[in-house]
Amino acid sequence: MRARGVSRTYRDGARTVTALEGTNVDIPDGKFVSIVGPSGCGKSTLLNLFCGLDKPDAGSVEAPTLGAGELLGRVGYVPQQDVLMAWRTVTGNATAGLECLGCGREEARRRAREHMDRFGLAGFELSYPSQLSGGMRQRVAMLRTFLCERKINLLDEPFGKLDAITRASMQTWLLEYWQENRCTIVFVTHDIDEALFLSDEVHLMSPRPGRIVLSLEVDVPRPRKYGEVVTSVHFNELKSRLLHGLRREA
Amino acid sequence: MRSGIWPPLLLGAGIIAAWEIYVRVGRIDPLLLPPPSAVALYLIGNIQIMLSNGGATLSELLIGFAGGVMIGLSLGMLMQIWRWFREAAYPWLVATQMVPIPAVAPILVLWFGFTIVPKAATVALMSFFPVAVSTVDGLSSVNPELIRLLRTFGARPWKVMTMAALPSALPRIFSGLRVAMALSVVGAVVGEWVGSTRGLGFLMLHYENRGETAGLFATVTVLAIMGIILFFLVGWVENWAISWRRYAKETL
Numbered sequence: 001m002r003a004r005g006v007s008r009t010y011r012d013g014a015r016t017v018t019a020l021e022g023t024n025v026d027i028p029d030g031k032f033v034s035i036v037g038p039s040g041c042g043k044s045t046l047l048n049l050f051c052g053l054d055k056p057d058a059g060s061v062e063a064p065t066l067g068a069g070e071l072l073g074r075v076g077y078v079p080q081q082d083v084l085m086a087w088r089t090v091t092g093n094a095t096a097g098l099e100c101l102g103c104g105r106e107e108a109r110r111r112a113r114e115h116m117d118r119f120g121l122a123g124f125e126l127s128y129p130s131q132l133s134g135g136m137r138q139r140v141a142m143l144r145t146f147l148c149e150r151k152i153n154l155l156d157e158p159f160g161k162l163d164a165i166t167r168a169s170m171q172t173w174l175l176e177y178w179q180e181n182r183c184t185i186v187f188v189t190h191d192i193d194e195a196l197f198l199s200d201e202v203h204l205m206s207p208r209p210g211r212i213v214l215s216l217e218v219d220v221p222r223p224r225k226y227g228e229v230v231t232s233v234h235f236n237e238l239k240s241r242l243l244h245g246l247r248r249e250a
Numbered sequence: 251m252r253s254g255i256w257p258p259l260l261l262g263a264g265i266i267a268a269w270e271i272y273v274r275v276g277r278i279d280p281l282l283l284p285p286p287s288a289v290a291l292y293l294i295g296n297i298q299i300m301l302s303n304g305g306a307t308l309s310e311l312l313i314g315f316a317g318g319v320m321i322g323l324s325l326g327m328l329m330q331i332w333r334w335f336r337e338a339a340y341p342w343l344v345a346t347q348m349v350p351i352p353a354v355a356p357i358l359v360l361w362f363g364f365t366i367v368p369k370a371a372t373v374a375l376m377s378f379f380p381v382a383v384s385t386v387d388g389l390s391s392v393n394p395e396l397i398r399l400l401r402t403f404g405a406r407p408w409k410v411m412t413m414a415a416l417p418s419a420l421p422r423i424f425s426g427l428r429v430a431m432a433l434s435v436v437g438a439v440v441g442e443w444v445g446s447t448r449g450l451g452f453l454m455l456h457y458e459n460r461g462e463t464a465g466l467f468a469t470v471t472v473l474a475i476m477g478i479i480l481f482f483l484v485g486w487v488e489n490w491a492i493s494w495r496r497y498a499k500e501t502l
Contacts, residue, residue: 051402073404083396087417087494096413100403128497148403 001027001050001075001152001184006059007209008045019045021209022059027186029065029151032178034187034195034202035212036242038249042210043188044080047154050186051077065151065184073101076150076183080157082141084129091116091125093140097148111147118177119143135166142174152184159194171198172226179223192242197229204242206249214245284464293468299453300472307449308476310366311438314373318430322378323423326385330415331407336386347379352440359445369441369449376437377430384426388419421495424488431484435477450476 008020019042027033037043048054049061052071066074084093094115095108103111116122119139129137138158145153159167175198178185189195195202196218204214216238220229229235266286272278273285280288293300325343329336351372358368392415400410442451450473457465 053398053401072401075402077399077402079395079399081393081395083393083399085396085414085417087420087492096400097403099413100400100405100409128494130497 001029001061001063001065001186003046003049003056003061004059006046006049006056006061008042008049008054008056010045018209020049020056021211023209023211025203025212027152027184028201029184030182031200032175032185032187032198034189034199035205036189036192036195036202037205037210038207038246039190041205041207043190043205044156046205046210047077047156047186047188050152051075051154053077063152074150076145076148076153078142078145078153078155078158080160082129082137084137084140086129089126089128090121090132090140093129094121094143094147097144101148108147112143115143115147120173133166134162135170138162138170139173146177146181150183152186154186154188156188157190158187159191160189167194168226174198175222175224192239192246193230196235196238196242197224197226202238202242204245204249213249214242216241281461281463284467288464289467289471292462292464293471296465296468300450300468303448303450303453303469304472304476307438307442307451307473310369310441310449311373311434311480313366314370314437314441315377315431315434317370318374318377318434319381319427321374322381322426322430323385325378325382326389326423327411329382329386330389331411343379343382346375351376351437352444355441355444358441364445364447368445369438372441373434373437376433380426380429380433381423382426384422384429385419388422388426389415391422392418420492421488424484424492427488428481428484431480432477435473435480439473 003023003025006020006023007018009016009018011017023042023046025035025046035043035046045054049056050063050071052073052075061071063071063075085096088096091109091112094112095103095105098108098111099105113125116125119142121136121139121143124132124136129140132140142155142158159170162170171194187195187198199218202216202218203212204216205211206213218238220232220234269283270285270287273280273283284292325339329339354375355368355372358371362368362371389411396414396418397410400414405413438449439451439454442449443455446452450469453469454466457463457469
C-alpha cells in the first residue's frame with residue numbers, strides 16, 4: 001500500500017487545516033508498520049485515506065495487492081474507540097463486519113466462535129460490551145475486523161485508552177496473533193515504545209502538515225519478548241533516534 | 251422507583267374519599283358532581299355498555315396508533331436518509347400540528363362517513379408527529395464512528411440503518427411512542443365526538459344530553475383506565491425491546 005504526494009485539507013469552522021501536504025508513505029506487503037507522531041499530526045487523516053473513507057485533494061493512494069478500484073470495504077480498519085454496539089452480545093458484535101459483507105448470520109457466528117478462544121473471549125460469548133474490561137472490548141473490536149480476513153489492516157491507536165499493564169499484554173497478544181496470521185498491518189500510535197516493539201518499520205510524522213520525516217527499520221529478530229526487547233541496547237538506540245527526530249520537529 | 255405502588259394508591263384513595271365527603275356534606279347537586287360511590291355503582295351497573303363501547307374506542311385507537319407509528323417511523327427514517335427531504339418536510343410536519351385536529355375531524359367524517367376511518371385517521375394524525383420527531387432525533391444520535399466503521403466493512407446505507415442507527419435510536423423512539431399513545435386517547439375521543447354511533451366518546455355525549463352525570467363520569471373513568479393500561483403497555487414493550495439496557499445499567 002502506498003501514498004504518493006498526498007494532500008488533504010479540511011475546514012474546521014472558519015479555519016482551513018492542512019492535515020497532509022505532499023506526503024509519501026510506502027507500506028510493504030505483509031509487514032507490520034507503525035506511524036508515530038504527535039497528536040493532531042494527520043495520522044488519522046492518513047488512515048482515513050488508506051481505508052477509503054476519505055479521498056485526497058491531490059496525489060494518490062493505492063493498494064496494488066488489492067488491485068484497482070475503490071478501497072472502501074476492502075481494507076480492514078480498527079477504530080480508535082472500540083464502538084461496540086451496546087445492544088449486541090460479544091458474538092453479535094464480532095460478527096458485525098462479516099454481516100456487512102453479506103455473510104449469513106449463522107455462518108458468521110460459527111466463524112466467530114472458532115476464534116473466541118484465541119481472542120481470550122471464551123466464556124464471554126453472550127456477555128454485553130458493558131460487562132467487559134477495556135482490554136476485552138478492544139479484542140472484540142479487533143476480532144470484528146480480523147474475521148473479515150483482509151490482506152491489509154489499519155489500527156488507529158487501538159490500545160490508546162488501556163492502562164499500561166493491559167496495554168503490554170495486548171501488544172504481546174497482537175504480535176503473536178499477527179505471526180500466526182500474516183497480513184499487512186498499519187499501526188498508528190503516539191507511543192514510541194509500542195511502535196518499536198511491534199513493528200518492522202516505524203515512520204515518524206511531523207506536526208501539521210503531516211509528512212514522514214524519519215523512517216526506521218526495526219531489525220530486532222522475532223519472536224520478540226517484551227521485557228528483553230524494550231530493555232536492549234539496540235532498542236534504546238532506535239528509540240533515541242526517534243526521540244531526537246521528534247524533538248527536531250516540535 | 252420501586253418504593254411501591256402504595257403511595258399513588260393511597261393518594262388516589264385520599265382524593266376520592268375527600269370528594270365523597272365533600273359531595274355528601276356539602277349537599278352538592280349530583281347532576282353537577284356525583285359522588286364517587288354513585289359513579290362506581292353506575293359503572294358496575296352498566297359494565298356491559300361500557301365494555302362494548304370501550305372495545306369500539308380501543309380498536310379505533312389501536313388501528314390509528316399503528317398507522318401513526320408506521321407513518322412516523324417511515325417519515326423519520328426518510329428524513330434521516332435524505333437531508334433535502336428533512337429540510338423540505340419538517341416545516342410542513344410542524345404545520346400539521348398547528349392545525350387543530352378537532353377542526354380537521356369533521357372534514358374526515360365528511361369524506362369517510364360514520365365509519366371507523368375518520369376516528370383512526372384522527373388518532374394517526376395526532377400520534378405520528380411525536381414518533382417522527384423522536385425517530386429523527388434518535389437516528390441522528392448514533393455514534394458517527396460506528397457508521398464510519400461499518401462503511402469500511404462495505405455496509406450499504408440500509409444496512410447501517412438496520413444494524414446501527416435504528417437500535418441506537420430505540421430508547422428515544424420509545425419516548426415518542428409513549429407521548430403518541432397518550433395523544434391517541436385524545437384523538438379517538440375527538441374523532442368520536444364529531445360523528446359516531448358508538449365508542450366512549452359517543453357515550454359521553456349521550457350521557458351529557460340525558461343529564462346522566464354519573465354515567466359521564468363512569469365513561470371518563472373507563473377511558474382513563476384504558477389510557478393508563480395502554481401507556482404502561484408501551485413501557486412494557488420498551489423494556490422487552492431494549493432488554494440489553496439492563497446490562498448497561500449494571501456497570502454504570
